[in-house]
Structures are given as structure tokens and as C-alpha cells.
Amino acid sequence: MHAGLKRVYGFWLLLFFAVVYLLPLNWRALWMPDETRYAEISREMLQRGDWIVPHFLGLRYFEKPDAGYWINNLSQLLFGHSNFAVRFGSVFSTAVSALLVFWLANLLWSNRKKAYSATLIYLSCTLVFSIGTYSVLDPMLTLWMTAAMLCSYYCLRVTAVKHKIISWIALGLACAMGFMTKGFLALALPVIALLPIVWREKRIKTLFGWGPLAIVSALLLSLPWVIAIGQREPDFWHYFFWIEHIQRFAEKNAQHAAPFWYYLPILLIGTLPWLALLPGALKAGWQRRSQRGELFFLLAWAIMPLLFFSIAHGKLPTYILPCFAPIALLMADYLEQIRQSANQRILKINGLINLLFGLFITLALLLTAFLPSLQGLLYAPYEKLPLLLALLSGIGWALAGAVSASAPCRWYWAAACPVVLSLLVGQIIPQRIVYSKQPQSFIALNLPALQHSRYVMTNSVGLASGLAWELKRDDILLYDEKGELEYGLGYPDAKGKFISRDDFSRWLTEARKQGEVVLLLKVDGENDVSASFPQADLVIWANRLRLLIFKPRP
Template identity: 55%
Template sequence: MFVFLKRSYVALLSVLFALLYLIPLNGRLLWQPDETRYAEISREMLQRGDWVVPHLLGLRYFEKPVAGYWINNFSQWLFGDSNFAVRFGSVFSTACSAALIFWLALMLWQSHKTALLAALIYLTSILVLSVGTYSVLDPMISLWLTAGMVASYMSLQATTFWKKCGWYALLGVACGAGFMTKGFLALAVPVIATLPIVWQQRKLKEVLCFGPLAVVVAVLVSLPWAIAIALREPDFWNYFFWVEHIQRFASEKAQHKSPFWFYLPILLLGTLPWMALLPSSLLKGWRERTTRPDLFFLLSWVIMPLFFFSLAKGKLLTYILPCMAPIALLIAAYAKDCVTNRSLRVFRVNGIINLVFGLICALTIFVLGLGLFPHYVVYGPQEYSKVALGVFAFLMWAAVGYITLRNHASFWPYAAACPLMFALCAGYLIPQQIVDTNQPQHFIADNVKTLTESATVLTNNVGIATGLAWELKRSDIIMYDVRGEVQYGLSYPDGGAQYVSEEDFPSWLMQKRKWGNTSLILQLPANNQLQDRLPTPEKTVKMGRLVLLWYQKAH
């Protein structure tokens, strides 16, 4: 009977995973700049057959190492040029992280039910679900950091010399793979996260003895590519270390600057639909830090990286994704104790939060959709179906929250279904004005014939440029008056031809028109005003803040 129930839980979790993570992937257009960027880098790698040096728009692109692109390469190689393929690397990494969470929970508590609950909480937390179905490198680095922390825990528990060597070697593999995905972050976080644990368990001597093995293995994993790219591009490590690490972490000019407390509300909201369980789970880990070393390990895994990321000047919500694995484990442990002690009050509070959250979101979409606030026009007059679908999705969230309150909150695990309808409908809820600005696939598809027949294509936005390159399968998109994140690649002598300034554009266009048609795609400023100084085109197509200017070949 137990085996049957265990298999039923696994089957239900697999179905939920497919509904949340796989089915919706092709139902959303790619977002710029992130998704179009990572789609195009991998497409160019496969096209060039060069798996060593990353390129974007045919230019050197040294913001990240290469392993994350490799995962995306395999996805595109398996599934072709589709939105599903672009996002599958993130989904695969998230699934692997969930599997590690399940396995670690099993090692910690010897309970399949608690282990499945931990994986369920992880996969249905809104931050994990949002980032895990979005094409960025964070799910991949989160996978390697999770693997590293699992290896760290097992190495501290190992009782024989060879077992310790094996786990420290696996820690080195995880750190090396993480380093090749997102750089030195993968080396720093496991060390920072385990310091309090090593101190508490008085295992500093052991770490000093076996730690060098992990370092050697990490070096061996990353060394072949590190040498290869240094030989091909001698400036890579200088740029990657000083600009992408030192300046991003500490410089006053760092991108995405935010206050120290930036991640606290994100972490709280990111645990929906399990929000009510988070504070008590963290408090339990602190109160029982002496009697429950397993909980202190998980608590340190949350707090230390969170503090580290909060110190950085530049912050993005995706950066704290690695903290969600230990949070899911802590919540599962706390929920298990609550059920054992028949303390269901926190589950009732959680159900109320989901009920209220769903109702507020549904009401907000309804009010904005009706245009009751003229200064905040989100949906157009022809988008009532999107408004209705959005209201329905969040009413379903609220309905599930209400169901979890029934029978003295005994149905609390059903909270996992709260985001289900939203995940399935998300791609069809996006207002057209956001689609026109942030999802260039729609605009490109409407003008694909004109763009395909153009010998030269330019744009003033890097995200749109990568979308054009991805859709048109050409990397020679030229930047018009904006360098953005490809500034470094444009600084090389062989990259100068892929940029033209506003002042030089008229004379440059006269020459280019001798060779064929030219298309200029502009993302207009907030006032939607087109520059008066541009040469008059033969055709103009406007959609929201995107405009296509088409110049015919001069005969």
C-alpha cells in the first residue's frame, strides 16, 4: 500500500511539473533582452561550430563563461529553433535541482513523503516557477550551487576517508561547473554558506585537509576551457574578472543598483503559495540550531548567500534563486512537524493569504482592464478576452486557497495548485502594448517578408537586435546609435562595421542602398516621437513603440 501511495505521489508531481513547466513553454513569445540574447548566443554557437568563444550578433560577448550556453546548445540541438528549446535548459536545470532537493530531504529525514513535499514546494514557489521557465542562466547556477551544498553536507556526514574524498571531489565538480556557468560566484557561495556549519561542528581541520581536493577537482573541470579561451581571446579573463565581477559587485556604477533590503520582500513573495510558512520555518531553524544540525545547515544555506547577495551594489531578483532550495526544505520540515503536532493554524493563515492574493490580483486586472484609471492604461479596448482570462486565472488561485481552508485546513498541500491556471494562461494575458515593446517576435513575424528581403537590418535596441537575429537566422544586425551591452564586442577592429551613429546614418545609408534594401527598426522613446532628422523611407510600419523604416535599393 505504501509503495502504491508513493508512486501515486510521484505521478501527481510529474503531471503537475508537466503542466507548470513544459506545456506553457511555447505559449509565450520570447522576452527581450534576456531570452532573445541567450537564444541567439546558442544559435550562433551551433551555427559557427565554436563552443569556446561566445558571440552575440557576431561580436565577442564576454559577460559570462560558457557552460550555461552549452546547456542551451543541447536544447536547441534536440528541439530545434523554438521557444520551447530556448527555455528548456532552464526547465531541465530546475527539474534537476528538485531531484537533488528530494534526495537530500530523504537523506536528512528518511521520509519519502517529506522529500516529495520539499520538491513540490520548490517547484510551485512562484520565484522558482517564474525564473525556471525563463531563459536565463540563474536556474543553471542554482543547480550547481544546490549540488555543491548537497555534496558539502554529505562530506561533513561521511565517516570514512574514501567517502569524504568522494564527496569533496563531487563538490569540486559542482563548483567547477558552476564557475563555468556564471563565474567566481559559484566558488564563493558554497564557502560562505558552509562557514557557520563548519564552525558549529568544529570541522575546520577536516575542511583544511580535504578542501584542497575540491579545489583541485574544480580547477581540473574548468581548466581545459579556461586555457582554450585564453589562447583564443587573451583579453577574456581581464574583462570578465574586473568588469563582470569587481565592478558589478562593488562599483558605484554597477547596473541595477538597489538598497540592502531589496531581496527581503522578493524572498517573501517568491515563496507564494507557501508564504505563511516561511517566517516560522526560518525561526524554527534558528531556535533548534543546536539540537537539529540539519536545520541549522539549511538555515545557513539561506542566510549567508542572502547576506552576500545583499552586499552587492547591483541586484536582480533572479540572483537569490539559489536560496529557494534550502527554503523549500525548511518549509517541508516545519510543515511535517505541524502536521505531527496537529498545529494547523499556520496552514489556515496560508490559505487566507492565497485567497486574498488571488482576489486582489483578479480585482486589479479587472479594474485596469475596464480602464477605470485613465492614467494607468494597461489593456486596450480590444483586449477584454485577456482581461477575462487574467481574472479567471487569479480567481482559480483564490478558489484553491479557499479549498485549502476546508476541513480545518487539512487540504493545505493543495496550495501547490494555486499557480497552475496562471502558469497555463500567462502567455495569453500579456497586454499588447507590452508585447509590442518587450516581445519583438510578434512585430518581426508581421514584417518578416520585408526584413528577409533587406540586405541590411539595423536597430537601436540590443534586445530587439537579438530578436531579429534569432528570427531571421542572421547575426549581422547593425546597431544604430546605441551600443548597449555589445559595446565591448564593438570595440574590436572587426566589430566596428556593426555600428553606425545617427550623424553618419544618412551618408552611410546612401552607400548601403546601392547593394540592396535597408530596414531600420526603432524602439521609440516614451513619447512615441520619431526623429525628424532621419531620411524619408519608402515605407513605414508602426506597432506600439516599435517602428520599421524601409529604404528601397537605389537603382
């Protein structure tokens, strides 16, 4: 590729990344329970100066290892107490994953243009930029999974002993970081993806001969933390292994249980705005797998983890994020085949899909706004600005689709489909969802009352994490609901952090002698539980939120 074209492609790719991934980070409130939880865990780690044992609301929190929190800790150290800092760890991890996609594409095909295409496709996939700008641990896991598979490719291809040693050690280090980010799953995924490749290429001896080197390097990196947390909290590994892994993924009553086909619609929606390329990319990869070993490598990497997550009882959309790097590479290879062929109809179809998708979203919004039977389904009558911005997002998606459909040479315009949506998503969320899932604005409006209260209590763990983050205090009390903190509340030093419904009146009488008490309630439907409490001195409400303020009484 000509040096001038390299700079042009690189410039537009960086501009796309800045607009879609960086600019919107601070423009939307944190989403509960995930974003407020991870924000608060890292804040408490920094406040305590304890980077070994995770705490959440002052309670032991053993659901995840530490490496993902460490990335978030560094982000908060660099960017302070802000929404940008909370989400930057995910964005950084996604950016590094994209660089690894670029690296692997160059390694596979020695084609810089195809590498840029793969990176653009990856960064613009709906599931990738949705999760990649959201504070969860899956982008970090995806980073280490992508690094592990890149190292695996080197492990199976290099011949010099020195290069083999470096590759297998690097594979172990990547797996160790994945393990310390999200547990044993990070050790299983690369093995699951590599098994068909090793079997097909008859590399069993290579695996057993060099694999121990990866295991040793993984142990050397992770063992200090494994021992440290085991010494500090002897019960950590029992909880983390049996409850977080076995029960969550394998048992019939697993958390987030869903049917086998759950990920099919997630995959289809997640690959927008490149949906039309997906079937052809998978088909072409399968048909040419014998002649081109790298395509079989990518297919195994994409399909084997997808099957694993589909078989598991517990499912969430974020789990299949590691599958999108190989899918983007397969689609980039297929795209290059289309561009070199005489028949480029699929690129026009892809543009038309995006045009229709944008028009469908726009029409659906208009119907919910003006059709009497659907009015108020999404937006209340007074929410005209959010509705208008949502319409602009749908229209922007449709226009970008129309441009890409107008000529095959404009295929890259499909990447512009989500640009308007990504910039405006924080402003188009209906108020009912804002107060249900994004309580930051409500907390900010009532910050003076909350800051001067002796006790702050809530009936929602998600609200508790939001309160703790905004107030910078971890002594938020839980009323009537333990949720994911039930295990941490079982420790003797957690006594007094949870108040049951039956004990509340007695506890309130004693607590008001020490100062002001505020109780933030999340009301479900028509069941306004605030009516069953002792009369508050002040009640502030917004949609499903009720803030009860009890003044001090001797």
C-alpha cells in the first residue's frame, strides 16, 4: 500500500475511534448495576490502598479476580472521579484488541488494506462498540483472549526454537492475565478454540511438548496474586470456583439462564452494520478451509467459543464478545474477495440492510410518538428533544446505509451508520429508563441532602453502588434486599450493613438519635412501598425513585 494511502486510512480510522469511542464517554450517565458496580469497586480499592481483596460497599466481593479492576484503577488514577475514567478501561482494552486484529491480519495476509478493513469492521460492529464503551470486564477478557490466539498462531507457525519459546511464554502470560481478569474461563477459551486446529494439523505432540512452557509462565505470573488473596481471604477460592463458575455456567438454575439459540439474534444484531457479509464470510471460510489454513484457524476461534457459551446455561450478550475479532477478520477477507470479483452485489445488499434498519427504527419511533394506541410506550409527551435526537440517530443510520448502497466503492460508509447513535445515545434514553437504570442525575439533584445525612440506605444494590460512587462513601446500608452482596453480608464484620423490613422501624428510631437518615427506594410498578414506612419529614420522588428524608429526633 502506498505510504500516502496508509496515512489516509490511519487518519480516518483514528478519527472514527475518537468520535465513536472517546467523545461520548462522559456524555451519558453510568448504567446500573454494572457500571456503577465496577466504578465503585475500583474507587474503594484506591481509597483503601488494597489492590488484593476486592470490596464493594465495604463488603468482601469475590465474584471476579483483580486484573480487570487494576485496569480500572489506573484509569481512575489518570482521569479522576469521572464517567470517562470509569469507562476508559473498556475503551483502552478494545483499542488494544483492535491493534491485535490489525497485527494478525497483516501476519495472515501481508495486506495492509485488508488489515485496515478488518480493524474498521471490528471497531464498528454494534456489539463491539456497545460493550467497548461500557464499563464491564468483557473487553479486558477479549483483549487477553485475542492476545492468546495471536500468540497461538505464532506457536503453531514459527520454527526457530527461540521464537517457539517466546511464543509459548507469551501465550501463557496472556492466559494468566485473562484468568486474573475473569477467572478459569480465560484458560478454557483458548484451549477450546485450539483443539480443532491441533487435531486437524496433527499437532498433539507440539501441544504436549511445548504447552507446559505456557503453563509455567502462566503460573509464574498469576501465582503471587493467587497466594496473596488466598492468605488474606481463605474462603475466596471456594466461593469463586464453585459458585461463580460451576453454578453460574453449568447448573440448571444458573444465573441468566437462556435457551441454546440465544446467541443467534445477538450475533446477527451485533454484526451490524456488516450483517450481509457474515453468511458469505462463514461460508467462504468453510469452503476454503482446506486450501487456506488461516481460515480454519479463524473459524475455530469464532465458532468453538460460541458453541461453548451456547451450551452453558448462563448467558449474557457480553460473553460472545471474544468471538468478534475472528469474525471481523473473516469478513475482511470475504470483503477483499468481493472487491476483486466482478459481482459486488453483496456490498449493495449490505447498504440496503442498513438503510432499511435505519428506516425501521425511525418509523417505529414515529409510530410510538403519534399513533394513539402506542403513545407513551417509549417517550412521554414532554420528551420531545430525546425523541427528536432518537429520530436523528435512525435517520443517520439510514443515510449512511444509503450512501454505502449507492456504489460498491463506498462500502466503508457502512461504518458511519452508528456514528450519530453513539454521539447521542446518552441524550435519547427515555426518562423512565433514566430513573430506573441511570440514577446519577437524581442523586446529583439531591446531593446536599444526601451528603449531610448520617445514614444513607436503599433497597437496591445497583442504587447503593450509584450512591456510593457519587457520595464517595462505602457505608451505604441495604434495606430488605441483599442481592449479589448476600455472601459478603454473611461475614461477622458486616453486621449492621443490612436492615430487614421487620427491623426497620426499631432501627430507624435509634438511628435518628444519631443524625439524619435518608432512604432511597426503587419502586416496582404500582407497588409504592414508601407508603408502608413511618412518615418521613420530606419525600422527593421521580418516576420509580422515592427519596425519604427522616430528620434527627432525640
